[in-house]
Amino acid sequence: MDLKVNSVRGFKDVFGKDVIKFQAIEDAARMCFEMFGFKEIRTPIVEKTSLFQRGIGEGTDIVEKEMYTFIDRNGDSISLRPEATAGVIRAFLEHKLYNASSLHKFYTIGPMFRHERPQRGRLRQFHQINAEVIGSDAPLADSEIIWLAWAILKEAGLFEGLRLEINSLGCPRCRPQHRHDLMDFLNNNKAELCEDCRRRIDKNPLRVFDCKNEACKKALMLAPLIRHYWCPECAQHLGDVLDYLETINIPFVINPYLVRGLDYYNRTTFEIKASRLGAQDTVAAGGRYDRLIEWLGGPDCPAVGMAIGMERAILMMDMDILEKAAYDNRPDCFFITFNSEGRGHALRFMNKLRDKFIACEMSYDKKSMKAQMRYADRVGARLAIIIGEDEVDNEEATVKDMETHAQHRVQFDRLVEWVGKLVDEKRG
């Protein structure tokens, strides 16, 4: 078929097995959020462009060259959200929730948009599971956010090959000195660095540590690391976070080079990487952002958050989760009929059974017995219920167990009860 219009590049339809996977990770998330006491918040997909410019940072790649920004009919500049935190904080401030209580734990699940070159694990519309703890600078909040990300992935059955990397970016007291010294070091060693890294010196000096170039790696061996600049409070803070992680048996690796692409992060920063994902291997990431709320015009209010990339999590999923879902989703009853009277009876029974949460289907078109049976088999129906001419005349239905092949004639007035019992047994 030659469709005149196709979906936009980097925007994908989700259906079939992918939907089941999305539901699996989403169910796991909602379950964990409930266990951790997080409340859902749903914010708009579109925000004023200035929110992201102020929140994420004007110099960041996300804002500079990846945002979907439009001028709407009023002449206002609006953008599709490239991440969730800025919108959640905007809502938090707009509704003055900081007056309602001192601590808020929010989660939100939904699509984000970034105009990047698509590849495996990277789409222009992608989906995140997002959590924020607003109103606490305690290390416990950091570890709980990390714990939450870890728990969701685990609950979704995705723990193999996961690696938690963690670092501290310091605070406004200790960070400037490090940045200054690092820039000095890089400028003095410019000759050794690759073109990309030279560009990074002014833009985002910490990023040089990510470079894969061997010459750069060598040159950076002696570069100043943020960990040597941590003030006592920052060092203590990270130490506490790590202690808590140990207490709950979450393994971690300290990565002194770990940085974040968004300007608002400070102190704790972490990524959960999956070895089997290829180049885009970060499934979840986050950190502390104590300054953001103030930047956005709110009170001085610390916060920490995380995001899980749903598409990336889904790439790690195995088939057994699909098989389980397929088993759970099968219809209980499939009605087979041959004439309008039979169909009338079938509809009335389906009405009653569906009210009792017994899943029922029937074929919409007039088809042969064989075709209807084949369909019932293919959708995995537990029972086939035949109401043909003979059954109509005798006010009975033929109930066939598709697994044991056993079949019984059942009086119409006892059918609902009979089927209810049988389905209960078969569901286990």
Added chain:
RNA sequence: GUGAGAGUAGCUCAACAGGUUAGAGCGUCGGGUUGUGGCCCCGGAGGCUGUGGGUUCAAGUCCCAUCUCUCACCCCA
């Protein structure tokens, strides 16, 4: 945004160095005696070979452009 590879039925893939009506498996639909599924057998439908140009007597096959996907860079979830 940069570099490389790929694009043939719903899916997975064929089609010698350009040569007659582009094939197979799976799936799908129908049939294998009156109303019984999974296995087996038979048959049908389904492709303007991603799209648009060009070279040639002749293009799925060569060239150019474009779109999409994949891999890497970059960036990040």
